[in-house]
Amino acid sequence: MKKITVMGLGYIGLPTAITLAGAGFEVCGFDVTERVIESLRGGKIHIVEPGLQEAFDKAVEGGHLHFSGELSPADVFYIAVPTPFYQDENGAHRADLRFVESAGRMAGKVITKDSLVILESTVPPRTTEMLARVLSEESGLPAESLHVAHCPERVIPGNMMYELKNNDRIIGARTPEAARMAKEIYDCVLEKGVCRVTDDVTAEMCKLTENTFRDVNIAYANELSVICDKMGINVFELIKLANCHPRVNILNPGVGVGGHCIAVDPWFIYEQFPEEAKVIHASRMRNENKPRFVAEKVLAGMKKVSDTVLVLGLSYKPDVDDLRESPSIELCHILQEKGVRVVACEPFAPAGEVSGIENLPFDEAMQRADFVVVTLGHALFQENAARIREKPHFDCVGMLAEN
Ligand SMILES: NC(=O)c1ccc[n+]([C@@H]2O[C@H](COP(=O)([O-])OP(=O)(O)OC[C@H]3O[C@@H](n4cnc5c(N)ncnc54)[C@H](O)[C@@H]3O)[C@@H](O)[C@H]2O)c1
Incomplete structure (x- = not known):
């Protein structure tokens, strides 16, 4: 062979x-x-x-x-x-x-x-x-x-x-x-x-089970982020403290779940077992709806309707170029539908237009921005955390936390 x-x-x-x-x-x-x-x-x-x-x-x-x-x-x-x-x-x-x-x-x-x-x-x-x-x-x-x-x-x-x-x-x-x-x-x-x-x-089910495990766990973190928002407490601090327990390991919330795997594979189980896969389905829906929640937070945080919103990160996870099933792109589209002027900075995609969104180099994007949404902790954004913090912002991933 x-x-x-x-x-x-x-x-x-x-x-x-x-x-x-x-x-x-x-x-x-x-x-x-x-x-x-x-x-x-x-x-x-x-x-x-x-x-x-x-x-x-x-x-x-x-x-x-x-x-x-x-x-x-x-x-x-x-x-x-x-x-x-x-x-x-x-x-x-x-x-x-x-x-x-x-x-x-x-x-x-x-x-x-x-x-x-x-x-x-x-x-x-x-x-x-x-x-x-x-x-x-x-x-x-x-x-x-x-x-x-x-x-x-x-x-x-x-x-x-x-x-x-x-x-x-x-x-x-x-x-x-x-x-x-x-x-x-x-x-x-x-x-x-x-x-x-x-x-x-x-073997087929093993791979689907692994990715669905991740989706369900991220859904739990995303659900906590929505609850904490209502309660007025910091979800990132909460998870950090809960994870001090030896048998707890909650994942990070974010803008949603993307990529060609985790956002897709749970559907392959649900398609064949819709009656049984209740938790799997609820988790998928929780993650799919997260960009809509983030959009509401952005709209509430903007000072005026003519503000330009900068979305930092369009790929589906830090420091990769894969844009498939990206919840950040979904967020941009929701904001655009509401009439918001949206620009993005995705250093792993070509400058110009990406899925109908203007993709700018970091410095230019920051100059244009009235409000910043951090959807991903790309290394470039982490290096510039202090600068981003100076603008009105919504941080989906806890990247701007100072401790
Ligand atoms: N990307 C990941 O991180 C990842 C991780 C684990 C598993 N997977 C799985 O691996 C599979 C491939 O994913 P990917 O991300 O590499 O996809 P991809 O889209 O990056 O690449 C697939 C390639 O297959 C080619 N192609 C389509 N039909 C073909 C055919 N009949 N003959 C030859 N080439 C053909 C396409 O032109 C494309 O270049 C998917 O099932 C995915 O779920 C992906």
């Missing part, structure tokens, strides 16, 4: 391809977006991740990593394509599995009976079974005989290159042979992490 093709070269697929090449495999990165392949062939990565460009340069120089817009036969196929959700005509959240299915159909045309297919995307229960069916339809091989595994990726943006080698891996295999083959590969990559083998459905 020497030749590996990684399908989908985004936040997950690209670092995975680089790590596999670094472990000595012959890796081909495949993506349907031409711009991605062009950029990588030109030697430039298209996402922001510490240490990734250096690791990329090394892997390419080593001759083990190349890129193609055409899918060729390989021993192993990794699938790391997007799994967003959409809202149907009744407003219900549904998993959008078109990318997984289309990647499966493409791979099905080039696999053999000995190939291993690893699905790394985060997916609703029984998607790996669907993938095996699609691979079978395209290849003509019986689905039960195919070597298919779901190994959900669990790394955190900002620390991917470390976590890819040091997090434990869940191997949810559909056959014992698929488990053996997948473990052999991950064992070549892992340093501190270990492989934990299970079935595909448990």
Whole structure:
């Protein structure tokens, strides 16, 4: 099993391809977006991740990593394509599995009976079974005989290159042979992490459970922030004090929950179990409604309707460039709908317009601002906390606290 093709070269697929090449495999990165392949062939990565460009340069120089817009036969196929959700005509959240299915159909045309297919995307229960069916339809091989595994990726943006080698891996295999083959590969990559083998459905649910755990816990913190606001006490101080208890670990409230994972994955459980997933649903709604609460606080804090509001941070967490499902962008749109003049400073996005919001360099943004909302603790904002404090502000994340 020497030749590996990684399908989908985004936040997950690209670092995975680089790590596999670094472990000595012959890796081909495949993506349907031409711009991605062009950029990588030109030697430039298209996402922001510490240490990734250096690791990329090394892997390419080593001759083990190349890129193609055409899918060729390989021993192993990794699938790391997007799994967003959409809202149907009744407003219900549904998993959008078109990318997984289309990647499966493409791979099905080039696999053999000995190939291993690893699905790394985060997916609703029984998607790996669907993938095996699609691979079978395209290849003509019986689905039960195919070597298919779901190994959900669990790394955190900002620390991917470390976590890819040091997090434990869940191997949810559909056959014992698929488990053996997948473990052999991950064992070549892992340093501190270990492989934990299970079935595909448990692995699917494991990843969703992890992200939903985070969503529910953040919802608790966000709920506390709303209660504390009504009570006139400082939620950040409250949480700090409560966390002195040896068995309490409350997370930080914020402007909401964003990103392609935590804001999405709980819906995959709720979609299949709406009657049972009551806490999960209530938490999701609490987090989704938080930007609206923040908007009310901003409107109440503004001195006059013509004030310019500066939103500090548009990505979904500090020091990353990922804007997907961003609650800060949602906040800007709510304020704009109320007729407020909004500008933003998001140093990880290009200056100009971002989702209909004017994105300015920090100094210019501060000059224009009458009122500042801190939605993220980007390092740049932390360094300038004293300056931000001088303006009327609302701090969603406790970054401006002086103790
Ligand atoms: N971003 C994260 O932090 C993170 C963490 C853990 C798990 N995940 C999961 O990993 C998966 C991928 O997420 P991402 O953030 O890397 O997405 P991404 O949007 O950054 O990248 C996905 C890439 O797949 C490509 N693609 C789409 N269809 C394709 C096909 N048929 N064949 C080949 N390429 C195709 C797209 O062009 C894109 O470049 C998702 O299921 C996500 O939930 C993401």
